[in-house]
Amino acid sequence: MAELLKVEGLETHFQTREGVIHAVNGVSFNLKEGETLGIVGESGCGKSVSMMSMLRLIPSPPGKVVAGKALFEGNDLLTINDEQIRNIRGAKISVVFQDPMTSFNPVLTIGDQVAEPYRVHHKAGKKEALDRAVKYLELVGIPNARERLSDYPHQFSGGMRQRAMIAMGLICEPQILIADEPTTALDVTIQAQIIELVKRLRDELGMAIIWITHDLGIIAGLADRVNVMYGGYIIETAPVKDIYKNPQHPYTIGLLGSLPRMDETGYRRLTSIDGLPPILLEKPATCPFELRCRYAKERCRKENPGLMQVEGDGHFTACWVNPKTGKEY
Amino acid sequence: MTEKQVLLKVENLYKHFPIKKGIVFSKQTGAVHAVDGISFNIYNGETLGLVGESGCGKSTTGRTILQLYRPTSGSVVFEGDDLTKLKGENLRRKRRDLQMIFQDPYASLNPRMTVGQIIGEPMEIHGTYKGAAQTKRVQDLLQLVGLNGAFANRYPHEFSGGQRQRIGVARALALEPKLIVCDEPISALDVSIQAQVVNLLEDLQSTLGLTYLFIAHDLSMVRHISDRIAVMYLGIIVELADRNELYANPRHPYTQALLSAVPYPDPFVEEKRKRIILEGDVPSPVNPPIGCRFRTRCQYAKGICAEEKPAFREISKDHFVACHFDIFSQ
Numbered sequence: 001m002a003e004l005l006k007v008e009g010l011e012t013h014f015q016t017r018e019g020v021i022h023a024v025n026g027v028s029f030n031l032k033e034g035e036t037l038g039i040v041g042e043s044g045c046g047k048s049v050s051m052m053s054m055l056r057l058i059p060s061p062p063g064k065v066v067a068g069k070a071l072f073e074g075n076d077l078l079t080i081n082d083e084q085i086r087n088i089r090g091a092k093i094s095v096v097f098q099d100p101m102t103s104f105n106p107v108l109t110i111g112d113q114v115a116e117p118y119r120v121h122h123k124a125g126k127k128e129a130l131d132r133a134v135k136y137l138e139l140v141g142i143p144n145a146r147e148r149l150s151d152y153p154h155q156f157s158g159g160m161r162q163r164a165m166i167a168m169g170l171i172c173e174p175q176i177l178i179a180d181e182p183t184t185a186l187d188v189t190i191q192a193q194i195i196e197l198v199k200r201l202r203d204e205l206g207m208a209i210i211w212i213t214h215d216l217g218i219i220a221g222l223a224d225r226v227n228v229m230y231g232g233y234i235i236e237t238a239p240v241k242d243i244y245k246n247p248q249h250p251y252t253i254g255l256l257g258s259l260p261r262m263d264e265t266g267y268r269r270l271t272s273i274d275g276l277p278p279i280l281l282e283k284p285a286t287c288p289f290e291l292r293c294r295y296a297k298e299r300c301r302k303e304n305p306g307l308m309q310v311e312g313d314g315h316f317t318a319c320w321v322n323p324k325t326g327k328e329y
Numbered sequence: 330m331t332e333k334q335v336l337l338k339v340e341n342l343y344k345h346f347p348i349k350k351g352i353v354f355s356k357q358t359g360a361v362h363a364v365d366g367i368s369f370n371i372y373n374g375e376t377l378g379l380v381g382e383s384g385c386g387k388s389t390t391g392r393t394i395l396q397l398y399r400p401t402s403g404s405v406v407f408e409g410d411d412l413t414k415l416k417g418e419n420l421r422r423k424r425r426d427l428q429m430i431f432q433d434p435y436a437s438l439n440p441r442m443t444v445g446q447i448i449g450e451p452m453e454i455h456g457t458y459k460g461a462a463q464t465k466r467v468q469d470l471l472q473l474v475g476l477n478g479a480f481a482n483r484y485p486h487e488f489s490g491g492q493r494q495r496i497g498v499a500r501a502l503a504l505e506p507k508l509i510v511c512d513e514p515i516s517a518l519d520v521s522i523q524a525q526v527v528n529l530l531e532d533l534q535s536t537l538g539l540t541y542l543f544i545a546h547d548l549s550m551v552r553h554i555s556d557r558i559a560v561m562y563l564g565i566i567v568e569l570a571d572r573n574e575l576y577a578n579p580r581h582p583y584t585q586a587l588l589s590a591v592p593y594p595d596p597f598v599e600e601k602r603k604r605i606i607l608e609g610d611v612p613s614p615v616n617p618p619i620g621c622r623f624r625t626r627c628q629y630a631k632g633i634c635a636e637e638k639p640a641f642r643e644i645s646k647d648h649f650v651a652c653h654f655d656i657f658s659q
C-alpha cells in the first residue's frame with residue numbers, strides 16, 4: 001500500500017530550569033494507507049511529544065522541534081505555513097486525546113463541539129454541521145444522538161465523552177487518526193466497547209491509525225505494526241506478531257516479561273526491569289537503556305546503536321547484542 | 330495443606346453516603362449505596378483480590394473494613410473482635426494490625442516530612458519505637474523494601490513513583506500489621522516498575538506471613554497476585570472463587586463480560602478472541618436497579634431478575650455467585 005506519512009529524524013527539546021530536556025532524539029517511521037501503527041513505551045519516553053511535534057502542537061516556549069521532516073501529501077508538515085497546517089489538523093489528520101483538559105470545553109454543548117471541525121473545514125452552516133454530528137454520534141453508539149446535542153459534557157459519562165471525542169475526531173473523515181491513550185482512564189468493559197468501535201470504523205472508512213498506549217494488550221489486538229520507544233528513540237519496530245513472538249531489544253523483552261498473563265496456569269515470578277528511565281538532560285552518547293540492561297557490553301557504553309534490521313521482514317532493533325546468544329551481532 | 334484460618338470476617342456490610350440538600354436546614358434527600366450488603370472471609374496468609382469497575386465500591390469496602398469509614402450497618406470481625414463496635418483506645422490498638430497502602434504514590438506521602446519521619450510517624454503515635462531504636466527500625470524497613478537506609482533524611486519529591494510506593498509500603502509495615510489493604514498500589518506506576526512492586530509485596534508476604542486485600546482493576550495483575558478473587562458490581566459482590574476457578578469457570582454474566590474485555594498481550598490469541606461487549610453504562614449507585622443489579626446490562630435477564638434479588642449462593646465448593654440462574658447450564 002502507498003506511503004501516507006513519512007517522518008524522518010524528528011528531534012524535540014524542552015527548555016527547563018534543570019536544563020534542556022532532549023525529549024525526542026531522532027524519530028523516523030512510515031505510515032501506510034489504512035495501516036494501524038501502535039506506539040508503546042513507558043511514561044516520558046516521548047510518545048506524545050513526537051506526535052505533537054509532527055502536528056506543530058508543541059507549546060513553544062518551552063518546546064522546540066530542532067530537526068526533522070514529516071512528509072504528508074508531498075508537503076513537510078514542519079515547514080508549511082500556519083494556515084496550511086490548520087487545514088490539515090482536525091480534517092485530514094485528527095487527534096483524540098486522553099487528557100480531559102484538552103478535550104471538551106465544559107461550557108459548550110456536545111453538539112457544537114463535535115460539529116465544530118466540520119463547520120470550520122467544510123465551511124458548513126450550523127444546521128448541516130449538526131446533522132453531520134448526529135450521524136457520527138450515532139456511529140459511535142450514542143443513543144438518541146439528536147436529543148443529546150444540547151447536553152453539556154458533564155451530562156455524559158466518561159465512556160460517552162470518549163466516544164463523543166472519537167466522533168469529533170472522525171467527523172471530517174480523516175486519513176489519519178492519532179489516538180493518544182484514549183482509553184487509559186476508562187474501565188475495561190468500556191475500553192473494549194471503544195476498541196471494537198474503532199476497529200469497525202477503521203474497516204468501514206479505511207483510515208490509518210496511530211494508537212499510543214502503554215498497554216501491550218491493547219496493541220496486540222489492534223495494531224499491524226508496533227514502534228517501541230525508549231528515551232526519545234524508537235528502539236524496536238516490527239510487524240505486531242514479530243514483536244510479541246520474537247522481541248529482539250532487551251527493553252522489549254523485559255516489558256513483555258513483566259506482564260502477567262491470564263492464560264498462564266502455574267505461578268511465574270514477574271521479571272522486573274531494575275532502575276529508572278534516563279533523565280535526558282543531554283542527547284545520550286551511549287545506548288539509552290545501558291544502565292538497566294542485563295546484556296550490556298563495553299561497546300554499549302561507548303556508542304549509541306541506531307536501528308538495524310534483524311531477522312524478519314521489517315523488523316528493526318537498536319541494540320548491539322543478539323539477546324539469544326548474548327553476543328554482539 | 331493446613332486448615333484455613335479466618336483472619337477477618339465481613340458480614341452484611343453496608344456503607345451509604347447521605348446526599349444532603351439545603352444549607353440552613355440540611356435534609357437528607359437520598360444516599361449513595363456505595364457498599365450495599367457484602368459478606369466474605371479473608372483467611373490468614375492469603376491474598377484476596379477485589380476487582381470491579383470504577384465506582385463499584387472497592388475503596389469504600391477497604392476503608393470501611395479499616396474503620397476509616399464507619400459502616401452504616403454490618404460487622405467486621407478481626408481475630409474475634411467486631412471492629413465496628415470498638416471505640417477510642419481499643420480501636421486504635423486493634424488498628425495497628427490493619428494497615429493500608431494507597432494508589433497514588435504522589436499524593437499519599439506528606440511532602441514536608443522526611444522519609445524517616447513518614448515511616449517513623451506510626452511508631453511515634455503508637456509509642457512502639459522511640460529515639461535511636463526508631464531510627465534503626467526505619468533503616469531496617471527501608472532495606473526491607475529495597476531502598477538504601479541512608480534515604481531516611483530525604484524528602485518524597487526526591488524519589489520516583491516506584492520508590493515512593495516502596496516508602497508507602499515501609500510505612501504500612503512499621504507497626505508489624507497482620508492485614509494490609511492494598512488499594513490499587515500499582516495503578517499509577519509504569520509497567521516495568523509495577524513488576525518491581527508486585528514482586529516486593531510477594532516477598533514480604535512470604536517472609537512476614539502477611540495477609541492482603543488487594544484492590545485493583547487490572548484483572549491480569551489481580552489474577553497473578555491473588556489466591557481468591559471477589560468481583561464487585563454496583564456495591565455488591567457478584568462472584569467469589571479461587572483464582573484459577575474464577576478465570577477458567579466464571580459463572581456470573583458480569584464476570585464473564587469483564588474477563589472477556591481484558592486484552593491479552595498476544596496477537597495470536599487476540600486474533601481468535603470473541604468478546605462479550607456490554608451495552609450501556611453502570612447505573613447510578615443512588616438508585617440501583619431493584620432485583621438483580623446487573624439486569625440492565627445482562628443478556629440473560631428474565632422477568633424474575635427485575636423482581637427478586639438473587640442470593641449469594643455457593644454454586645460449587647468455595648465458589649459463590651449472585652445470579653438466579655446457572656449460566657453455564659443454560
Ligand SMILES: Nc1ncnc2c1ncn2[C@@H]1O[C@H](COP(=O)(O)OP(=O)(O)OP(=O)(O)O)[C@@H](O)[C@H]1O
Pocket residue numbers: 014015016021023041042043044045046047048049050059062063214280
Ligand atoms: N511542556 C513541557 N515542558 C518540559 N518538558 C516536557 C514538556 N512536555 C513534555 N516534556 C518532556 O518530554 C518528555 C517526553 O514526554 P511525552 O509527553 O512525550 O511522554 P509520553 O511518552 O507521552 O509519556 P506518557 O505515557 O506519560 O504520556 C518527558 O521527559 C517530558 O517530561
Ligand SMILES: Nc1ncnc2c1ncn2[C@@H]1O[C@H](COP(=O)(O)OP(=O)(O)OP(=O)(O)O)[C@@H](O)[C@H]1O
Pocket residue numbers: 346361362363381382383384385386387388389390546614
Ligand atoms: N466520601 C464519600 N462521600 C460520598 N460518596 C462517596 C464517598 N466515597 C465514595 N463515594 C461514592 O461511593 C461509590 C463507590 O466509590 P469507591 O471509591 O468505593 O469506588 P471504587 O470501586 O474504589 O472506584 P475506583 O476504581 O474508581 O477507585 C461511588 O459512587 C463514589 O462516588
Ligand code: SF4
Pocket residue numbers: 249250251287288289290291293294295296297300305318319320321
Ligand atoms: S545496546 Fe547494549 S545496553 Fe543497549 S540494549 Fe543492547 S545490549 Fe543493552
Ligand code: SF4
Pocket residue numbers: 581582583621622623624625627628629630631634639651652653654
Ligand atoms: S440474576 Fe438475572 S439479570 Fe442478574 S445476572 Fe443473573 S441472569 Fe443476569
Ligand SMILES: [Mg+2]
Pocket residue numbers: 047048049180
Ligand atoms: Mg503521553
Ligand SMILES: [Mg+2]
Pocket residue numbers: 387388389
Ligand atoms: Mg478506589
